[in-house]
Amino acid sequence: xxxxxxxxxxxxxxxxxxxxxxxxxxxxxxxxxxxxxxxxxxxxxxxxxxxxxxxxxxxxxxxxxxxxxxxxxxxxxxxxxxxxxxxxxxxxxxxxxxxxxxxxxxxxxxxxxxxxxxxxxxxxxxxxxxxxxxxxxxxxxxxxxxxxxxxxxxxxxxxxxxxxxxxxxxxxxxxxxxxxxxxxxxxxxxxxxxxxxxxxxxxxxxxxxxxxxxxxxxxxxxxxxxxxxxxxxxxxxxxxxxxxxxxxxxxxxxxxxxxxxxxxxxxxxxxxxxxxxxxxxxxxxxxxxxxxxxxxxxxxxxxxxxxxxxxxxxxxxxxxxxxxxxxxxxxxxxxxxxxxxxxxxxxxxxxxxxxxxxxxxxxxxxxxxxxxxxxxxxxxxxxxxxxxxxxxxxxxxxxxxxxxxxxxxxxxxxxxxxxxxxxxxxxxxxxxxxxxxxxxxxxxxxxxxxxxxxxxxxxxxxxxxxxxxxxxxxxxxxxxxxxxxxxxxxxxxxxxxxxxxxxxxxxxxxxxxxxxxxxxxxxxxxxxxxxxxxxxxxxxxxxxxxxxxxxxxxxxxxxxxxxxxxxxxxxxxxxxxxxxxxxxxxxxxxxxxxxxxxxxxxxxxxxxxxxxxxxxxxxxxxxxxxxxxxxxxxxxxxxxxxxxxxxxxxxxxxxxxxxxxxxxxxxxxxxxxxxxxxxxxxxxxxxxxxxxxxxxxxxxxxxxxxxxxxxxxxxx
Ligand code: ACM
Numbered sequence: 001x002x003x004x005x006x007x008x009x010x011x012x013x014x015x016x017x018x019x020x021x022x023x024x025x026x027x028x029x030x031x032x033x034x035x036x037x038x039x040x041x042x043x044x045x046x047x048x049x050x051x052x053x054x055x056x057x058x059x060x061x062x063x064x065x066x067x068x069x070x071x072x073x074x075x076x077x078x079x080x081x082x083x084x085x086x087x088x089x090x091x092x093x094x095x096x097x098x099x100x101x102x103x104x105x106x107x108x109x110x111x112x113x114x115x116x117x118x119x120x121x122x123x124x125x126x127x128x129x130x131x132x133x134x135x136x137x138x139x140x141x142x143x144x145x146x147x148x149x150x151x152x153x154x155x156x157x158x159x160x161x162x163x164x165x166x167x168x169x170x171x172x173x174x175x176x177x178x179x180x181x182x183x184x185x186x187x188x189x190x191x192x193x194x195x196x197x198x199x200x201x202x203x204x205x206x207x208x209x210x211x212x213x214x215x216x217x218x219x220x221x222x223x224x225x226x227x228x229x230x231x232x233x234x235x236x237x238x239x240x241x242x243x244x245x246x247x248x249x250x251x252x253x254x255x256x257x258x259x260x261x262x263x264x265x266x267x268x269x270x271x272x273x274x275x276x277x278x279x280x281x282x283x284x285x286x287x288x289x290x291x292x293x294x295x296x297x298x299x300x301x302x303x304x305x306x307x308x309x310x311x312x313x314x315x316x317x318x319x320x321x322x323x324x325x326x327x328x329x330x331x332x333x334x335x336x337x338x339x340x341x342x343x344x345x346x347x348x349x350x351x352x353x354x355x356x357x358x359x360x361x362x363x364x365x366x367x368x369x370x371x372x373x374x375x376x377x378x379x380x381x382x383x384x385x386x387x388x389x390x391x392x393x394x395x396x397x398x399x400x401x402x403x404x405x406x407x408x409x410x411x412x413x414x415x416x417x418x419x420x421x422x423x424x425x426x427x428x429x430x431x432x433x434x435x436x437x438x439x440x441x442x443x444x445x446x447x448x449x450x451x452x453x454x455x456x457x458x459x460x461x462x463x464x465x466x467x468x469x470x471x472x473x474x475x476x477x478x479x480x481x482x483x484x485x486x487x488x489x490x491x492x493x494x495x496x497x498x499x500x501x502x503x504x505x506x507x508x509x510x511x512x513x514x515x516x517x518x519x520x521x522x523x524x525x526x527x528x529x530x531x532x533x534x535x536x537x538x539x540x541x542x543x544x545x546x547x548x549x550x551x552x553x554x555x556x557x558x559x560x561x562x563x564x565x566x567x568x569x570x571x572x573x574x575x576x577x578x579x580x581x582x583x584x585x586x587x588x589x590x591x592x593x594x595x596x597x598x599x600x601x602x603x604x605x606x607x608x609x610x611x612x613x614x615x616x617x618x619x620x621x622x623x624x625x626x627x628x629x630x631x632x633x634x635x636x637x638x639x640x641x642x643x644x645x646x647x648x649x650x651x652x653x654x655x656x657x658x659x660x661x662x663x664x665x666x667x668x669x670x671x672x673x674x675x676x677x678x679x680x681x682x683x684x685x686x687x688x689x690x691x692x693x694x695x696x697x698x699x700x701x702x703x704x705x706x707x708x709x710x711x712x713x714x715x716x
Contacts (some may be wrong), residue, residue: 031498171448224270259324
């Protein structure tokens with residue numbers, strides 16, 4: 001099980017912190033000009049006036065205008081057409097004076113997208129014209145995305161507000177890892193996610209290509225790797241080049257990962273001679289951590305890797321190669337007498353030392369092929385050369401420690417989007433948190449971060465919904481100033497970004513409807529939609545236990561249709577919070593709560609009937625009753641509060657126990673609204689105590705009484 005306890009505990013801590021610091025509506029800082037930019041630019045000033053977007057809209061270029069810039073402008077204009085339903089001229093306009101948007105680019109930037117690319121830009125919009133200036137084409141592409149995000153519409157039509165923006169990223173490495181090994185994701189999935197990444201100014205696709213469950217890249221030198229290790233689901237070299245070109249056109253680097261020496265079963269299916277045990281090996285179908293490991297004691301293994309990485313170095317132009325290095329169990333090494341003998345002879349005192357030996361050999365191979373080595377933080381030890389990049393997944397301290405010792409590092413701990421935490425938990429997770437004791441020189445080694453889309457439980461149908469929109473919040477953390485931390489405002493903008501990502505073909509919103517229709521077998525889906533909006537897939541690694549499945553199982557159940565970070569639950573929670581803040585009147589939010597609860601109440605019997613008639617939904621049977629219980633508990637609590645009638649302790653206990661029952665995961669989903677309903681029940685019982693305390697103290701008292709128990713460390 002990838003990431004096991006440590007990351008879970010740390011993420012939970014981050015989640016708890018996020019929940020605690022999320023400002024309640026009454027504590028929101030002074031209003032700022034509202035905009036829908038994500039990531040928020042480094043410097044932004046709104047001015048008076050607006051630039052209308054009419055069907056005369058055209059873009060002109062001054063200075064450098066290469067094919068990449070022209071294609072970027074073309075894509076932006078087509079998107080704007082789609083959004084405005086207006087037809088605009090093709091190609092660049094000849095006369096800058098008459099164009100609505102002028103792009104002034106100084107030069108092409110790096111031939112191959114690189115970590116030191118200058119991505120800065122300045123955008124000045126007046127009521128006459130917008131001017132976008134950038135030192136490089138990539139900077140101009142970033143500015144074009146900002147321009148598109150600025151476009152708004154109202155009764156007078158579409159427009160861009162007058163604004164003065166100077167922007168540059170806070171971190172140079174803003175990545176998304178896509179694991180295409182556990183579940184293969186075809187080129188079109190990668191491409192649409194590259195489009196989405198570009199839309200929120202991310203610049204590294206970390207392509208996790210090899211795993212126990214699949215070897216996903218064509219090797220012409222060693223074709224048995226992909227032929228026997230992939231079920232025929234791999235990227236041809238031509239497709240790899242196509243993806244790299246597509247990414248480069250958007251200013252995105254492609255860093256490949258070949259996970260070694262562990263996570264290596266699929267390599268060994270075609271090449272058992274590389275393994276630390278004789279084999280034969282089969283593609284792994286289960287999720288988890290497995291034993292098959294390369295044999296680091298044999299020269300043939302290094303000869304093989306030299307030839308393999310030589311081939312891959314020519315295929316992948318990026319300066320960095322990721323070699324994984326994580327979660328090697330060492331069990332095959334322990335059992336192999338020849339390996340034990342080798343260790344004794346060389347004075348390698350444990351498996352860690354042996355893996356270090358392997359890494360050093362691999363490092364030389366990568367250097368020979370002109371690549372910088374990157375690996376998960378297991379590879380970090382004192383005598384590692386300084387040009388190795390540490391990718392931290394097990395904790396923030398590893399990153400800081402690496403930086404202190406002069407190593408570049410990238411943070412993924414806290415950005416594990418596969419664990420289904422809300423965007424808020426990731427958003428406040430900072431590679432260089434406030435109070436960091438790193439010197440500026442040390443801090444410069446912290447290159448940025450990467451969201452990780454591990455793919456045990458995603459298919460092309462669901463992967464977008466696990467990546468987006470939450471990853472846009474991570475993109476903002478990595479681009480925008482550290483002080484950009486208003487969770488509520490992030491969510492407001494995230495909702496807009498989410499819809500705009502759809503124009504790029506992302507399926508995170510729309511596929512849910514399709515999946516629910518399939519589950520319902522063509523029957524009316526509205527009750528199921530109500531349910532799906534209120535539940536989330538279980539978090540962390542609970543899915544492993546709740547729904548034992550393999551990489552061959554269909555991922556088409558309710559849990560797959562459910563999405564992380566329920567909007568409906570967050571809105572309900574905000575209304576419940578507003579209601580508690582409005583003690584003792586209990587007016588604010590009451591109408592909205594009543595409407596929501598009544599809808600649940602109405603949906604519950606219809607849902608029960610739908611589930612009965614739809615075998616694919618039978619596992620969700622208890623959820624209809626739960627929905628009904630939550631609705632009843634919430635409506636009664638609301639009624640007590642708004643009428644000023646005190647319920648008995650018996651009522652409270654009955655209701656709390658039914659809410660608790662409803663809160664338990666079933667069918668690998670859980671009600672994201674259960675906690676808010678619990679608060680209402682507690683509040684209803686506690687309201688007479690308003691006589692003894694201030695409204696603010698009372699609210700804190702209610703929150704404390706209804707707080708969830710602290711998370712227990714999980715047992716595997
Ligand atoms: C990892 O999650 N094992 C990098």
